[in-house]
Amino acid sequence: MSAKMNWDHLLNKKRQRKTQSKTMPYRNEFDKDYDRIIYSSSLRRLQDKAQVFPLQENDFTRTRLTHSMEVASLGRSMAWNIGSWLLEEKRFKNFWEVKELASLVEVSCLVHDLGNPPFGHYGEDIIRNWFNNWFNSHDFKKVENKYVEKGFCPLGNQQKNDFIYFEGNAQAIRILSKLQFLNDQYGANFTYGTLATLMKYPWASDHPQVINKKKFGYFYAEKELFEKLHKEVGIGDRRHPATHILEAADDIAYLTADIEDGVKKGIVKWEKEYQDIAAYLQLNYPDKYDYLEKYRKQVIQYKVPNNDLVNVQNFKVIAQGIMIEAVVEVFKDNYNEIMEGTFRGSLLDASTAKELAKKLERISIKYCYNDEEVLALELVGDRVISDLLHLFVDAVVNIEEDPKTKLKKEKLFHLISKNFRHIQSLDNSGLPNIEFENVSLYNRLLLVTDFISGMTDSYAVNLHQKLLGVKLP
Template sequence: MSNTAKRMDWINLLNKERVRKSTSKSFKHRNEFDKDYDRIIYSSSLRRLQDKAQVFPLQENDFTRTRLTHSMEVASLGRSIAWNIGTWLEENGELRDFWEVKELASLVEVSCLVHDLGNPPFGHYGEDIIRDWFKKWFGSKCFTKLQETYSERGLGELTPQQKNDFLYFEGNAQAIRILSKLQFLNDQYGANFTYGTLATLMKYPWSSADKKTIEKKKFGYFYSEEDLFTELHRKVGIGDRRHPATYILEAADDIAYLTADIEDGVKKGVVNWQSAFEGISDYLKENYKKTYDTLINYRDQAELNGVPDKDLVAIQNFKVSIQGIMIDSVITAFKFNYEDIMNGNFKGSLLEASKAKDLEEKLKNISREYCYNNTEVLTLELVGDRVLTELLDLFVNAVVKIEKEPKTKSREGKIFHLISQNFKHIQSLDSEGKPNLKFEKLPLYNRLLLVTDFISGMTDSYAVNLHQKLIGVKMP
């Protein structure tokens, strides 16, 4: 996108259209982005996040955050930041009235709620496992022979972009896929979200074939959703630029996890809070003296009052205070960089561009030292590695070998029939949304999507349990 590209405008950015026109009545107090929220809050896709890891996988306690509780916290933070920025935009004539301010807040809130919807089991490490599996598989003799077979059958070979969809498998792109196709209701449009919400959710608005994918190891949509992106480009006017609200979503996500991961670590006993706080206290005293004094006062009061579990109380007070600093910082950064954001020239994140940049890095260092390198986390990630790798072995190698939709007599047929009927139904839909596509005519790309849709949609526990059953460790 050229630096001379047209400046984005909020009339298009707050686009309320959907691929399938909505028939429900609109009210000022319940805008189209509120409807997006209502469409997803009752969905199975969102509920599955309650059993997907934030940092600590497969937890049996009811305190440690999951992807669902994390997403709820991000939505709350994002909404608050958006209200502040939206009010400022109205004062400066960028938004027309209070109701557009509310639309921005609603847009950010729902985008934050669903931002992790496409994460596979075991979080971001799960993405790495899927990528590594396909890298090895695409380099195998088995795949080379398979390509030839599919070509001979008139089903074509994988294009470079289609291969990249799996080599750089991205949870953000999978979330777009879930909302536009896989969260099946009555037709081929999935949850049928507004263009504005889908554009905000697309953190990396380019395809896996774009050179930026090689550089950043991130992309925004699969080849299967390319037509949808073309519509977003036209309707919302983003091109390969981020939607301005995406920066608010990203900031809310960063603010939430930077403090919450440490809080979870303190609760689990893997973070020595006294030591961790001592490591950051000089920085706080020098740069945020009022906050430092408040935290010391809270600590002294807790000791005086004999408060039980003082470390947990201390980290919770720390979390609230530090989040306040970062919220103010990103709001200021958004306003200061507003024109660059609207022109698509802003680089990096709001936190990186704010006065809280050093604070962000210090919080990351605490989590790296205590949480991300914790023995339990590493061990369970290695469990996830084996689980996802062996599930991919089983399901990909079964699905690609089947010439006709199988009965359950063959091994491949048994494995195929374990895949959710919903995902198989999606792959049977033609351009009119009718289930007319026969499995034997399904290209290799679509078959691989069928498997990654199924496996990435699993919860951590479901993936472990299914794996144990398939290798004979647990009886069905």
């Protein structure tokens, strides 16, 4: 049996670089993490990254930013509930630990999608497929042999898998610990507690779990950081208990919000789909059903415009409440297994609201994820990201010495963010002493994925058009 995780370690406030600011109970270290990222360019870029519907021109449909804000709200609410229970059960020593848990979950939820590439989760698939094909190509073998001849080691299994199974979750860890550059090589310098919570899959890309789940938590480049988290937070290859709350908040948010967006866009036939859900609610949650029916009649009586949208918004509130209550109960009932790291699956799937969640997921798949507009724009994203990867990988891996701006590959290199290029020049002491000609093949590929995964949907499309001559700069 695994040793139980300990909240004294789980609410870990240490950082890679010690902070000089004082900690007050009303503004804990996790609140400071929130303040560090809320003003960042990495978070702002989420406002132009797709949740479900890419490249929207209206101001209603959710983006990754609005989705993340909603997840943070739901996660904070559940954490307060669970934290209060932990205090009652004397698992927490005082009220301030309850607040710390709420703050930890809130900031982790806010940044959980920070590493997602353009065009949502499909963007991850595009990157994975491109690298899987490239690593099996003759071009890669020639490139790798060239680096071996220069004295570099061939790419290891974990290094290759970092790209073959490219994971936005691992990229978020990388952004927070390195790429959101402020003063030094530690990026936003988040607490170990927040980084551990954000790591939904706490194992490397060559771990046996990856074969089944196709998911991992950190890149080879952040191996040393993971070892610190392992030691300081005590998670090992187990999920931080707060990660379960984050995942549940994410699930509850998208299951309800994607349908609302679909109704607003006119593609979800809500009245038709509601009849099936209404029968389920009437049988299992009669008081919730009566509440919804009351307001559905009121919408007709008051001749409220966009009645489908109003009805689905009222339903969203009820559905979220049902799922939140169910998730919190599962956390409490399975607390020992969660603290031992032996709890399997998600809180929502283990809850009494599982059937409701499946019904909502079915609606989203039927109308939203298979919508012609979504599929067409995802195909655009496939072409855009694949072409950009081809151009930038080919350029970056073939630069021999300090790049000027004369050759095509050098011009492409200089289009990459200066911050990302600067990160690759830092030595172990944080000084920019590494010339680009001495940057390994693995780190050059990371430079490309850092750049492309950080793009917004619109920026990726515009850059693609410019580089292909479709659009002038």
